[in-house]
């Protein structure tokens with residue numbers, strides 16, 4: 173039946189696409205892509221000959237109506253982004269929301285996502301984690317966001333541009349103090365690097381060699397140690413006071 177498919181695409185290595193993703197891309201009437209030129213290369217590689225339509229941050233709200241109409245008329249559409257899973261720090265939210273509001277079926281396919289790929293090899297706790305996406309680029313906004321995470325006990329996952337990695341780690345060191353950070357760079361590509369160090373040592377290591385700050389980055393920061401076995405500070409204070417009154 174006609175629907176909107178959400179189709180993850182590779183985050184580097186072109187072989188990282190599922191058989192089902194290829195089948196769906198070949199079967200739909202239209203592929204909505206973030207950047208049609210960029211995705212054209214992948215589709216050509218996969219021998220997919222389906223018309224594309226551009227859907228990016230700037231026209232998404234307006235294009236959503238057109239796409240929903242097409243699906244209501246019986247067409248199926250696949251949504252892809254430049255890399256990885258659509259909607260994950262990528263366009264698609266407005267379209268999916270509009271589809272669901274209009275009662276149009278949305279079918280998600282599982283597939284590559286840089287955050288999950290990085291996390292699976294980081295060696296930080298994965299039972300609970302928070303995905304923070306991109307931090308604000310400006311210093312004030314970035315500091316505010318990091319401050320809000322000061323007491324976060326779960327592993328924190330960030331996307332970051334290579335130009336800002338040093339600044340971001342410096343800001344993290346200021347807010348969190350010494351903490352373990354894991355960087356995952358160029359996942360699935362030739363220069364894939366996973367590296368784990370305390371924040372201050374990571375800053376030194378990254379600055380030792382310009383090549384270490386090139387490419388695409390996922391940053392994973394250890395959560396604050398969970399002292400939930402311990403009594404809260406407030407309770408401890410009261411107990412100490414009470415005990416000092418005991419004979």
Ligand code: SAM
Pocket residue numbers: 183184253255256257258259260261262284285286287330331332333356357358359360361388389390
């Ligand atoms: N939708 C994508 C996903 O599912 O991961 C994310 C898109 S977001 C615009 C791009 C960011 O994802 C990059 O700046 C980087 O932080 C991260 N990323 C994407 N591919 C990566 C890779 N191969 N290695 C490391 N990080 C990657």
